[in-house]
């Protein structure tokens with residue numbers, strides 16, 4: 001399989017990349033967008049329910065932690081997109097990793113079945129985040145993580161409408177344009193998807 005740095009990839013307007021010859025493995029790399037979005041929303045609501053009923057955290061604190069989780073997600077989204085998905089592929093292993101996790105999306109931006117991590121990976125990520133936040137912040141995890149996970153669901157939604165639909169005539173238009181600039185104009189700019197906030201902060205506004 002040939003790998004190229006995303007900046008060298010010309011986006012194709014149709015078609016899909018076959019990543020695995022094995023049909024089962026290949027199917028596991030794809031998902032309908034509604035599956036991970038629903039998984040994350042249900043997970044988030046379940047955690048919030050637990051925060052209110054079992055962890056018995058005060059409501060104001062749940063609110064603050066939830067909003068903090070949301071904000072931290074937008075930062076994580078920015079950093080992962082900028083430094084992991086667009087890492088410099090200076091070794092064949094890095095190039096291969098980069099292509100599989102993100103280059104393929106830059107080459108086939110309209111392949112709707114590859115706009116989110118497949119469900120099994122999504123579930124593993126959710127459980128990994130739960131373990132990590134429980135370890136790092138104890139009971140506060142049940143209010144912080146739902147904010148973070150809702151941010152992730154929001155990101156998936158914005159990302160999907162950017163690639164699957166024409167520019168919307170509502171509040172999402174700004175985000176639609178922002179991410180389209182990242183794909184079709186400057187791949188070293190506009191790394192935020194669910195918000196352009198960190199592009200302002202770190203000077204990568206297009």
Ligand SMILES: [Zn+2]
Nearest residue numbers: 085102106182
């Ligand atoms: Zn990208």
Ligand SMILES: [Zn+2]
Nearest residue numbers: 109159179183
């Ligand atoms: Zn995209």
